[in-house]
Amino acid sequence: MNTSILIVDDQAMVRQGFGALLAAQPGLEVAGDAADGAAALEAVARLDPDVVLMDVRMPVMDGLEATRRMLEGRRERPRVLMLTTFDLDDYVYEALRAGASGFLLKDASAEELIQAVRVVAAGDALLAPSVTRRLIEDFASRRPGPPHGGPARRLPELTPRESEVLRLVARGLSNSEIATDLVLAEQTVKTHVSRILTKLDLRDRAQAVVLAYESGLVAPGG
Structure with a gap:
């Protein structure tokens, strides 16, 4: 059974680029995309994806608020993989609290993106990229x-x-x-x-x- 993915980003080129890359991978399918958090909520209700690639900063509704609303009352699906241009910042910690399953920098390699989606979909790890331990250490130092x-x-x-x-x-x-x-x-x-x-x-x-x-x-x- 394929893993369905919703791509949420306010930049059309990002949505198209990630979409083309992921759609070409075996076992992955792109169910749709959205340009802001509000549109993402509607798309999730309609498409019921397994994984949502969610940008943090977007107009109308940002990725953090969208993630909170999206995951409220849900246990299994979707799993949210946050996309950010920032390395370790406060957005990451807010996203953890909102229920995000992982984080990926937008400049990650194609291989890292594909692996991150597969890992988050399986629920087997916190993050695919090597930033994992650094993220946890930084998170821990603030708690x-x-x-x-x-x-x-x-x-x-x-x-x-x-x-x-x-x-x-x-x-x-x-x-x-x-x-x-x-x-x-x-x-x-x-x-x-x-x-x-x-x-x-x-x-x-x-x-x-x-x-x-x-x-x-x-x-x-x-």
């Missing part, structure tokens, strides 16, 4: 950790092993890296991640990272 430098705590809903897995997810490790670190089978790690998301009522790993830092499970720089 308060446990008070008075105290120990990171465990979320009561999680088992000790699940808390351990979530800490590693929050530090940007992939499932295979977590499996190596904890000496587990990768499928076992996938099962743990799935249970974590279900128990904490989270959409994906991006939301898990936010919760891990904001709850104090993981301390900035820890």
